[in-house]
Amino acid sequence: MKKILFILLFTFSIVYPQIKFDDYFVEKTLRLDFYHTGDKNSETISFDKLIEEPIWSGTKKNIIDQFGYGNYMLKVFDESSNQLIYSRGFSTLFQEWQSTEEAKHTLRTFSGSVVMPFPKNKIRVEILKRDRRNNFEKKFEYAVNPDNYFIIQEQAKVYPKFEVVNSGDPSTKLDIVIIPEGYTKDEMQKFKDDCKRFAGYLFEYSPFKENTDKINIWGVEAPSLESGTDIPGKDVWVKTILNSRFYTFDSERYLMTLDYHAIRDYAANAPNDQIYVLVNTSKYGGGAIYNYYNVSAADNQLSKQVFVHEFGHGLAALADEYGDDPTYQDYYPLDVEPWEPNITTLVDFNSKWKNLVDEGTPLPTNDEEKYKDKIGAFEGAGYASKGVYRPTHNSLMRAFSSNEFNQVCKEVLEKIINSYTE
Numbered sequence: 526m527k528k529i530l531f532i533l534l535f536t537f538s539i540v541y542p543q544i545k546f547d548d549y550f551v552e553k554t555l556r557l558d559f560y561h562t563g564d565k566n567s568e569t570i571s572f573d574k575l576i577e578e579p580i581w582s583g584t585k586k587n588i589i590d591q592f593g594y595g596n597y598m599l600k601v602f603d604e605s606s607n608q609l610i611y612s613r614g615f616s617t618l619f620q621e622w623q624s625t626e627e628a629k630h631t632l633r634t635f636s637g638s639v640v641m642p643f644p645k646n647k648i649r650v651e652i653l654k655r656d657r658r659n660n661f662e663k664k665f666e667y668a669v670n671p672d673n674y675f676i677i678q679e680q681a682k683v684y685p686k687f688e689v690v691n692s693g694d695p696s697t698k699l700d701i702v703i704i705p706e707g708y709t710k711d712e713m714q715k716f717k718d719d720c721k722r723f724a725g726y727l728f729e730y731s732p733f734k735e736n737t738d739k740i741n742i743w744g745v746e747a748p749s750l751e752s753g754t755d756i757p758g759k760d761v762w763v764k765t766i767l768n769s770r771f772y773t774f775d776s777e778r779y780l781m782t783l784d785y786h787a788i789r790d791y792a793a794n795a796p797n798d799q800i801y802v803l804v805n806t807s808k809y810g811g812g813a814i815y816n817y818y819n820v821s822a823a824d825n826q827l828s829k830q831v832f833v834h835e836f837g838h839g840l841a842a843l844a845d846e847y848g849d850d851p852t853y854q855d856y857y858p859l860d861v862e863p864w865e866p867n868i869t870t871l872v873d874f875n876s877k878w879k880n881l882v883d884e885g886t887p888l889p890t891n892d893e894e895k896y897k898d899k900i901g902a903f904e905g906a907g908y909a910s911k912g913v914y915r916p917t918h919n920s921l922m923r924a925f926s927s928n929e930f931n932q933v934c935k936e937v938l939e940k941i942i943n944s945y946t947e
Contacts, residue, residue, distance in 0.1 A: 546585035549603060549610045550642035552696075554578035554793075555676075557650060557667065558786055561619035561635045565628040568619070570637070570652055570665035573786075575676040581642050582695035582796030587944045588612075588642070594842035594864060595815050596620045597654050598661055599639045604647035604668070611641050615816035616842070618773075618781060620654070624853045625774050636785045644671050659861055682747065682787075686795035689720045689742035695796035698741045699840075699945040702797035704788065706820075707765045707805035710748040719803060719823050720744045726829040727836070730921075730929065732939045739946040743795035754780065754804050766791065767802060769820065771810050776852045780810035780820050788818050798945055799840055801832075813839035830925040837922055841941045843934050844868040846915035846923035848905035859912040866937045867922060868906045869914050878916055878933045892918060900932060 558573040588611050590598065595614030603610050619635040622628055639652065648669050653661040692698050703723070705716040724742050728734045753763045755770035758777060767787055773779040782788065782802070792800045800818040804810075809827060813819035813835035821832040837843040844865035857863050862873035869877045871889070881900045882888065890901025897918045906915035906923075915923060920931035930938065 544588055544608075544610050546588060546642065549646070550581070550585075550644055552581045553643035554581050554640050555643045555669070555671070556638060556640045556789060556793075557669075558636070558638045558789075559652075559665065561617065561637050562632065563619070563623070564630075564632050565623050568623070568654070568664060572665075572667055573636075575669065575673070576681075577643060577676050577678050578640075578680070578793045580695075580793070580796055582700045583642065583798055584945050584947075585642075585696050586947060590614050591944055592842070592941070594866070596864075597652055597664075599641065600651045600653065601641050601644070602649040602651070603644075604649055610644075610648070613639075613641075613816065614842075615639070616814045617817060618783065618785070618814060621814065621853070622774060624856050626854065627774070635783060638785055638789050640789075644669065646671065655864070657858055657861070659864055680790075680793060682790040682794070684745050684747040684791070684794050687717065687744050687746065689724050689744055690737075690740060692738050692741050695741060697946055698739055699942055700741045700743065700796040700798045701801055702743045702745060702792050702795045702799070703801045703803050704745055704767070704791045705747055705749070705805070706767045706769050706782075706802050707749050707751070707753045707763060709750070709752055712752065712805065713746050713748060716746070716803070716805070717744060723801075723803065723821075723823075723829075723832055726832055729829075730833050732930075732935050732942065733833075736939070736942050736946075739942055741796065743797070745791055745794045747791050747794075749805075753806050756808065769802065769804055771808065773812065774852050778810040779812050779852070780804060780806075780808075780822060781812045782820075785818070799836075801836070801839075811835045813837075815839060815842040827925055830921065830928065834921050834925070837930065837934060837938065841934070841938045842866065843922050843930075843937065844907050846906045846920060848908060848910040848913070850908040853908045857907045857909060857913050859909075863907065863913070865907075867916060867931075867933050869902060870912060871902060871914060874902065881916075881932060889914060 556576040590612040596616040601611035650667045652665040654664045708716040749765040751764045757772045767782045769782040773781040802820045807824040809825045811821040811831040819839035886901045902914040907913040916933040917931040919927040
């Protein structure tokens, strides 16, 4: 095992040479806002604006993406040398929408944004997207001169931040910022109390409880005019800062917002590697997308499990391990290995968790009592009942009758946390 690990690390160092942060960047953030426009089979990414933000809280060491997760990949190149100096995988709400029934006959536009350390010199920004075979194709390219006087410097939405958990220097910690949605000015103390409560929830679960000292959590005091959130199916409409709503993609429990630029505006008030939107409602729901944002209802009896489950999506690109969700149609081609680390089509199982499967455990694995506590390949995952497999009979990424991540998910989460804090 040690020899294999050495070989992998040696190979990694050849493919991704070490980039010194201070050679290319200063400790600020450059944000590039854009729009996705398209339908099921098309997409155009159009430039909107550049914004300078005063905080860079991301790692200054692992600035080249180590994992290859996400439906998109941001790449930043130094213009003069053509050297890749920053990259980060991510996914979007637009790409999810493309798999819905509506996308077959409707052209829509969604807001998008990417952030990177602020460059010292001219750069080229590229955004690549996976095709149905999981190959990345370039969808967008933009040249940036950091001296351009059209880079916006004023902060659009300025609000106080507060510490929920402070473990140290943001550049060496995983920083989570919590944004209040549907909390009025008179409910800001409730929001602060809720932030403490949900931080406690997070640290009840492995591997977060073993890594408390690697995580900072912040809150932003940004009140809404009214309490709650929109519930279109019940004709409920509420004036809130992010315009969140249930019934996203006509799925009642899917609680999200389409206004990603606003999310980024509010998140800019505090260090943020991950953005969590806490919604002041007791109705069951939430959602999350990898390196995009996370959402949970605050006051449902299942909010603890929703909060942690969704963070598995947003932080570590964990896929849902349940099947039969009609919202998404043919989400995973069965002849292609999914990029998500905790599901497989068995097309390339060696690249997943095959090394964790005990000798004698059949593949695929029968979902019966004797394998209930085993790691295998259990059919039914990724919104499909057939052809997509999960690591265990049950886990927090499948159903809340389980109250923990399985071993596969824990190992991925641990690696992601370490990538921010090494």
